[in-house]
Amino acid sequence: MKYWWVIWLLLIPFLSLSQNKQIDSLKKVLPNSRDTQQVNILNGISELYFQRATNRYDSNLLISREFANNALQLSKQIHYTKGTGIAFFNAGNVLSYKEDLHNAIVLFTEAIPFFKEINDNKMLGMCLEIIADCIHELGNNQQAIKYYDSSLTVFQKIKDTSGLILNLEWKGHSYFDMGDYKNG
Secondary structure: OOOHHHHHHHHHHHHHHHHHHHHHHHHHHHHHOOHHHHHHHHHHHHHHHHHHOOOOOOHHHHHHHHHHHHHHHHHHHOOOHHHHHHHHHHHHHHHHHOOOHHHHHHHHHHHHHHHHHOOOHHHHHHHHHHHHHHHHHOOOHHHHHHHHHHHHHHHHHOOOHHHHHHHHHHHHHHHHHOOOOOOO
16 A cells, blocks of 8 residues: 555544543543552553653653652552552653663563562563663663563563564664674
């Protein structure tokens, strides 16, 4: 199809409208929610604002971080393991997008034990993968490869083909950046 990009341009406003409706719906039920439901809604809103960001200076990132912090505070207070892990993950995503990679790594690392505790291997694999991405961006390719290997192990365990492919691609990129073209 020759003009696929035209279709994407026409769809963008509809995708944005959909996100606005989702955010509005979640904000509407937030005041009446309690405990884990409230944490899940805060984390959901955080994710939606993160998805709306178009660059590292976008105000949607600040709003996303604020909702992630609120989710983190409440989930710790009520000892909600999954909510805590996702809140750390969301906050880490914001910092990685803003290119505050060292602090993003700290937050993703904080999320790992929570995902291990509840056996959420999908989120665990994603955390390890994004840590590897951050380390790769910082130029420590040897360390990044170790994290890609850890993530690959998790994605193999859960048979996540797309996770495997993405990790192998970036692991190869790390080898390439080191000049190890054979392994790359």
